[in-house]
Amino acid sequence: MEDILTKFKDYCERPYERAAQLKATRNIKIIGCLPMYFPEEIIHAAGALPVTLFGSDEPITLGDGHMMTNACDQVRSSFDSLLKGKYDFLDGIAAIYVCDQVRFYLEVWQLDYPVEFFHQMWRPYKLDKSTQVFFRSELERLISSLEEFTGNKITDEKLRASIKVYNDSRAMMRKLNDLRKARPGIVSASDMARIVAASMFIPREEHNELLGQLLAQIEQSDAAASQSLRVITIGHPCSMPETEVLDLIEANGMVVVDDDFFTGGRYFSKDVSASGDPIDAFIDFYMNAIPCTTYHFPENWLETGKSFSPYADYVIDLMRQGQAKGIVVLKEMYCDPYDMEFVLMKKRFEEEAIPYVSIITEHGSGPLEAIRTRVQAFEESLRFI
Amino acid sequence: MAESGYQLVRRLEGQKRLAGLIAAHYGGALEIEKTKSQPIAWVSAGTPAEILWAMDFCVQFPEAYAATCGARHIAHGHCEITETRGYEHHLCTYCRNSLGASIAQLEGMSTYTELARPDFLLVSNGSCIMVTKWWEHLSHLWQIPLFTIDCPLVIPAYNEKDLTENVKRQCLDLITYLEEFTGKKFDYDRLQEIVANGQRSSQYYMAMLEANKHNPVPATFFDIMGHNFPNLALRYLPEAAEHYRLMTEELNQRIADKIVPMSNIQYRIYWDGIPYWFAIRQLSEKLESLGLCLVTSGYFDMFSFDRLDAQRPLDSVAEGVATMILNHNPSYKAKATEKIFRDYELEGGIFAYAQSCKPFSITMRYIAEHVQKQLDVPVTIIEGDLVDETFYDAERNNMKLQALAETLAARA
Numbered sequence: 001m002e003d004i005l006t007k008f009k010d011y012c013e014r015p016y017e018r019a020a021q022l023k024a025t026r027n028i029k030i031i032g033c034l035p036m037y038f039p040e041e042i043i044h045a046a047g048a049l050p051v052t053l054f055g056s057d058e059p060i061t062l063g064d065g066h067m068m069t070n071a072c073d074q075v076r077s078s079f080d081s082l083l084k085g086k087y088d089f090l091d092g093i094a095a096i097y098v099c100d101q102v103r104f105y106l107e108v109w110q111l112d113y114p115v116e117f118f119h120q121m122w123r124p125y126k127l128d129k130s131t132q133v134f135f136r137s138e139l140e141r142l143i144s145s146l147e148e149f150t151g152n153k154i155t156d157e158k159l160r161a162s163i164k165v166y167n168d169s170r171a172m173m174r175k176l177n178d179l180r181k182a183r184p185g186i187v188s189a190s191d192m193a194r195i196v197a198a199s200m201f202i203p204r205e206e207h208n209e210l211l212g213q214l215l216a217q218i219e220q221s222d223a224a225a226s227q228s229l230r231v232i233t234i235g236h237p238c239s240m241p242e243t244e245v246l247d248l249i250e251a252n253g254m255v256v257v258d259d260d261f262f263t264g265g266r267y268f269s270k271d272v273s274a275s276g277d278p279i280d281a282f283i284d285f286y287m288n289a290i291p292c293t294t295y296h297f298p299e300n301w302l303e304t305g306k307s308f309s310p311y312a313d314y315v316i317d318l319m320r321q322g323q324a325k326g327i328v329v330l331k332e333m334y335c336d337p338y339d340m341e342f343v344l345m346k347k348r349f350e351e352e353a354i355p356y357v358s359i360i361t362e363h364g365s366g367p368l369e370a371i372r373t374r375v376q377a378f379e380e381s382l383r384f385i
Numbered sequence: 386m387a388e389s390g391y392q393l394v395r396r397l398e399g400q401k402r403l404a405g406l407i408a409a410h411y412g413g414a415l416e417i418e419k420t421k422s423q424p425i426a427w428v429s430a431g432t433p434a435e436i437l438w439a440m441d442f443c444v445q446f447p448e449a450y451a452a453t454c455g456a457r458h459i460a461h462g463h464c465e466i467t468e469t470r471g472y473e474h475h476l477c478t479y480c481r482n483s484l485g486a487s488i489a490q491l492e493g494m495s496t497y498t499e500l501a502r503p504d505f506l507l508v509s510n511g512s513c514i515m516v517t518k519w520w521e522h523l524s525h526l527w528q529i530p531l532f533t534i535d536c537p538l539v540i541p542a543y544n545e546k547d548l549t550e551n552v553k554r555q556c557l558d559l560i561t562y563l564e565e566f567t568g569k570k571f572d573y574d575r576l577q578e579i580v581a582n583g584q585r586s587s588q589y590y591m592a593m594l595e596a597n598k599h600n601p602v603p604a605t606f607f608d609i610m611g612h613n614f615p616n617l618a619l620r621y622l623p624e625a626a627e628h629y630r631l632m633t634e635e636l637n638q639r640i641a642d643k644i645v646p647m648s649n650i651q652y653r654i655y656w657d658g659i660p661y662w663f664a665i666r667q668l669s670e671k672l673e674s675l676g677l678c679l680v681t682s683g684y685f686d687m688f689s690f691d692r693l694d695a696q697r698p699l700d701s702v703a704e705g706v707a708t709m710i711l712n713h714n715p716s717y718k719a720k721a722t723e724k725i726f727r728d729y730e731l732e733g734g735i736f737a738y739a740q741s742c743k744p745f746s747i748t749m750r751y752i753a754e755h756v757q758k759q760l761d762v763p764v765t766i767i768e769g770d771l772v773d774e775t776f777y778d779a780e781r782n783n784m785k786l787q788a789l790a791e792t793l794a795a796r797a
Contacts, residue, residue, distance in 0.1 A: 065750075066750060066751065067747060067748070067750060067751070068738055068746050068747055068749055068750055070475065070740055070741070070743060070746060070747065071743070071747055097538060099514060100513045100514050100515055100743040100744055100747070101743055101747060103514070103538050104513075104538075104715065104743060104744050104747050104748055105715070105747050105748055107540070107714045107715050107716060108715050108748060108751050111715070111716060111751070112751075120538070120540055120542070120714075122537035122538065124535045124537075125510050125514055125517065125533075125535050126510075126533045126534075126535035126555075128558075130535075130554045130555045130558050131535050131551070131555070133550075133551065133554065134537060134547065134548075134551040137547065138537075141542065294514070296517055296521070296533050296535075298532075298533060301521060301524050301530065301531035301532075301533070302530045302531065302532065302562065303530070304524075304528050304529060304530060308521075308524075308525040333475075334475060336476060336477070336514075336515050336518065336743070337514065337515075337518060339472070339473045339475075339476055340472075340476065340515070340518035340519070340521075340522065341518070342471065343470060343471045343472055343522070344521075344522070344525065346471050
């Protein structure tokens, strides 16, 4: 089990090594996807490898010369990585506009550092029937752009086969998550984040193979459940949370039983249907997505009295299903959608008397001691509930 | 550079008329609130307000109100209220002002409440996604319905017709919703009349702006920018077009009479971004002392409404919403800025970075560098924010402006 976990850790420490190797040996096209929500299955069906582009912990030395500093660390750091040549192995870059930063800035990547394939995609912010027509044309445009770029026809059969590979992956991740809910501590929060993140760097089939082996070993393991206080972690919308912070939470009397991270539950909670028309399946997936701070659900705002934070409802439900005692919110600096949602979320938590602590983190910011104090104080407060 | 023989007259005659229009707009809305004679809507810039006017709504613009609060130095107090409620300091200061003012209004903390209480909210994410979050919070605070228009970013891969159709479908949904909300049938003839008024107003608005192509200018950017308000909030009325017709006349007369708006006009300068509303006087004085004359700005594009066409009312409204300037990719904005520099024969640029405003600021450096490279003109980026004075460092910005003036002088 430790061997497999070490492999996942290695993938996260050198996230693009495997992709670069595949490009060199098998001449596979590699497409970098900016978080979040890009339909990787479609890239997979085109015979290319999608890899998710996270920033790095390195100080930003080149990126800030091209963009202003009110962007979040994920955007600035990944652009910095691009300028430093860390993404030189890429044949293309693709992203969905999840926020104003990606939306208004993305094209500068292509202007400053052109790649062969550059695809900007609109996923409606407002999820209703009126915006579906345009979204359908966006999915069709992605398919034809990829066909042109790779020279491979993306048939419905190929799409369904790719969707199945990704559904298998998500199903195994869900199973792993269920195991940690049933036996807290069986997989640590930082390992969980690394396992999910690794799936975004290496071919999904390879990841599925490894994850299958890990699940088999965990199921056979007789490790006892942790008796620490059960919590869930949420936040860090589109980057990978610092594993040091997750370790710190679990080293201080708490155990994480579920999460809402992009490198976590948010990534695997829902499948794309592998039957019927694949475009319809993707539309259904996005239009009926799990609540996110980057979605607008019209019915919640047109009818007064409806929930004012479907996202808060969602995480409260996660907490209750996981029989957790509280919520640790990890916030990324300069993430406007999350910071706005947090105000409403906080109100819902207070209405429901849900214990929570919110911690602002930023890659490379380092002051773990201050975070430790807050985490310890939160754990102490939970003990009396 | 201005020639001798010019007379300095700072104040525009149209200023008084503008003040009257603004007072009537806000005062009238408060009267409507009292009498409940019309439903009141709060809308964001870049929404199809024409549909609401055609449904006889009284329409208010919280972004314009935020600018007013900034100019009156009361925005900071509103922003502070939001910070006590958990809003982060870096969030859009127009948003924080608006939410703070709403909280004050709802909780009876302030007597300064110019915006009439809303019954309905309309927002578009063409300007930014942040504004939709802001309007969601308004909906929650006021417990009233919110309708959202979703606008994909305009990129070369898209056909403008598809973008317009996407917004038009949502406009038709809005009409259906409002028919139920008001119990009234939508009147397409009334929409055509309103669009015709807006079209005339926008044509005169553009004519007013173009007067500044003259050298020396009859008015500075800071003199004219307040006149954006009628085309934003009153273009459905014939009075807006009349205001701009008279403004154009006045500016052209000033050109004929050799009247200039400031002393020491030496260089024709571009302003990029939303003005720092609380610092206009200080900046005006500094710029005048340095001989930097603000001629025009890409900011005006936000208020041009140049797509309005009475021959195709709903389509032209949808087209304008889908293609608003802020909703374009950076290369389009850079080229549009370059064109302004050429059209107005500008010699330098001031790019006003706003810490809390991503759509205006995040690509600012790219656009500034583009203009600098393409036209070989000096530019500087100053730093501050829309209405929150805590982000503003006057001394630092003065040094940057001084450096710009020195660079221009060295090139002369």
